[in-house]
Amino acid sequence: MTTALRSSERHSRPPGHGPGAALAETLRDRGRRRLFREDALTVLAWASGAAAVALYLADGGAAQFHGLSPALTAIGVVAGLIGTDLVLVMLLLAARIPLIDRAIGHDRAMAVHGKLGKPALYLILAHMVFLLLGYGVTDGLNPIAEGVSMWVNLPDMWLAFLSIVLFLAVVVTSLVAVRRRFPYEFWYVVHLLTYAAVLTALPHQFSVGGLFADGQWQRWYWIAFYILVLAALVRYRIWAPIALTFRHQLTVQRVEPAGDGAVNIELTGLRLEELAGSGGRFFIWRFLAPGLWWHHHPFSLSADPAAGSLRITVRNLGRGSASLMAAKPGTKVSLSGPHGLFGHAARTRPGLVLVGSGIGITPLRAILERAEFAPGHATVILRGSTQGTLYLRDEIAELCRQKGATLYELVGHRARSGNTWLPRHQSGLRLADYVANLAESDLYVCGPTTWADSVLADAKASGLSDEQLHHERFDW
Template sequence: MTSTTVRKSPTRVLAARRSANRRRQLIGDLLVVLVWASAAISVALYFASGLVVLNTGGGFVTTLGIATGLVGSDLVLVMLVLASRMPLIDASVGHDRAMGLHRKLGKPAFYLLIAHAVLLTVGYSMSIHSNIVAETVSFFQNRDLVLAYLSFALFVAVIVTSLVNVKRRFPYEFWHVIHLTSYAAVLFALPHMLSQGQLLTAGWQRSYWIALYLLAFGSIAGFRFIRPALASMRHRMRVERVERIAADAFSVHLRGHDLERLGIQGGQYFIWRFWTPGTWWHAHPISLSASPRKDSARITIRIVGSGTQALASMPAGTPVSFSGPYGLFTDAVRSARHVAIIAAGIGITPVRSLIERLDLSVGEATILVRASNPDQVYLWEELNEIKRRRGIKVYTSVGPRGRGPSGWMSARDESRGVNMLSVFPHLAESDIFICGPDAWSQMVEDEARARGVGPSYIHREKFDW
């Protein structure tokens, strides 16, 4: 008896991918609606509680103060959920977009919490005809309110360090540690929410807030700590060797167990922590630079700061813990027949593992790799082998950038009339994958859009959240 494998037609595969993308988009939109709905629910529950007083000046200001506090706290908890690396969020909108929304909510939440503190102090002093200073001093007699002030001070530290761009001026970890105090800030605010007035003492409001706190802290504990710890213990990864591939870049070859059970897709990344005395305290998001096997994987790192510098001299046998896989820079988001891939510098890493796993026929994918100088042609020699094996066209563009609309290519290529369409003749029927420095990637995206490629066909991996 013979068995035959029925291959799905390319048209049906593309139709299935398009509907998966639409589902993902829908979940993404629903998540955004949920963010704003939760803020609305927090105020609606307050107004439904029967505790709102609007017929006196003091009552009106106090009501405004409570409402701003509820919306501000709600947004802060939602921000924690967005930063929790919840699989549903990463698989539908991607962690980078979730973090984009997380950052956008920071400022409004901060201003609402300032308004909350000021309006409540003014509102209470108006209601009991005392002055603001006496009212503030009286707040300090109450332990829950002292904790609330502490929470407020921590929020100020977190938001101010985000607004003044500490991230760019200091090592990432400095900013990150300050940022982690936001967990303490949220917890310190809880007692005064539950004890002050009768606002959250019973009923739907109390249940809603407890559920939101549990969701935020449960997601952080589960997805950022417990799940990665269990996966790291299970797969027991270690550094096998560190291989220098350029003056400023190296590959880390890893050994592990049952890696296929991680369900990794080409193009994805992990957040890695390497347990040596000098490196255990900083974790780094790094993409796989080759498709993993059952017991081995590889990442390739460019030295850009002290953290990546320290990783370059890790000894063999270093234990590794990780969180992931994450990311949507994969075959799964494709919905066109052709693939155009454009990568610059160390942006080659996710591309290198993506192309190994692309579901392709010969001639359907074209790659353009870009380097400002011949020292930055990381992993290019491996592309030749893949080019032969998978029937992929590869273009290289080396040299300083041009100045025209195709300025993301080398000036030399631009002057020879090379442009996006001449390299990717099937651009109109292609998904475009872009990875490289942010400003450069934006230029590539701008040209693709100007040439009529729809946003849902453009997939960018950002190395800087």
């Protein structure tokens, strides 16, 4: 079934003229600033690795590339420096630093974080192998015997080998094929071993390596880098959630049905107006009740904060979310955020297209509530297998009527060919058939990963650029 509700006729005037011109210019300026921040962060990331190698070479490393043994050792040192640099960059990407979040968003930061894992591990393994080869040539030992000798005779080397084992555990458990076999909580705890791996690698750098030797520039570079990472993690992963929780003092007010297998959880608290405009972005929630407090849940707001209350809409998708179905009024809640670029700050065009499926519809409702657009220049597409899975449909329909947006309800089983994000009887259509001003619009997509990928592929085939596409991931 397909339903279209038109609250106003589309303007024939292009969005670049008239009242929409000021909005378009504001969005262009915002987009340019965000791209500048993204480019600056990219340059800094590359420069950190280059600086690590340059300082090593300047502090005498360049003189070591003569003869087989010192050359092998030098290669091992360079590999270790770059590998360590990548690990520290990974930790910064995972630290939820607002500057990084505003530039590239949490999802993209974590995607880059994941991509760096294998190269970092390979470089750290190369560091170990080349050092064993280099020292082995000098001592007349094979690599295994050299490793045993270093373990026995050099202080803290056993911690260095333990660090490599921990890095291996983290990378292996991060592989999609592996992590799908375990619950999220298991993978999350294992992933915390990254911090243990970094800490266990530090002692041998002081006692064995020349990295922190007095009188070398690289000593201060690495000390500053480690302090920066530690400060970012403490500030944004530990202190920020604690401060936010005490500032807002959230409490569950009521839990109400919101459709097939879903509930609205309304929360009251203090100074919630500070969170206005966070619609679409997600917070990390912990419900401080027996059996719930150790689960953290990344949920987006389903309504913009108003009148001292917040709302999230939760569907029973697993053990963790199922436990929230029975959350009791009066339960205290801690939170961290908001995170991500799935909100107004990411917009680049005056037109707006919101496409959601199932529970992925709910963040779009919050975005629509506060979005600015000229009447007729916004389109909302709700997708569900049944009418009951068009969550918050009535609220969205009313917002579309008030703000002058066009609403489509696409109900039915997914197509198996063509544009598979559409119902079977509509698989021959494209996104452009629903949105007349698609080229001048930003597209927000939220729903299951495979379905969302189909929407994004359709959008790219229709000519939309990457900066116009915004996707909220539903996997981990």
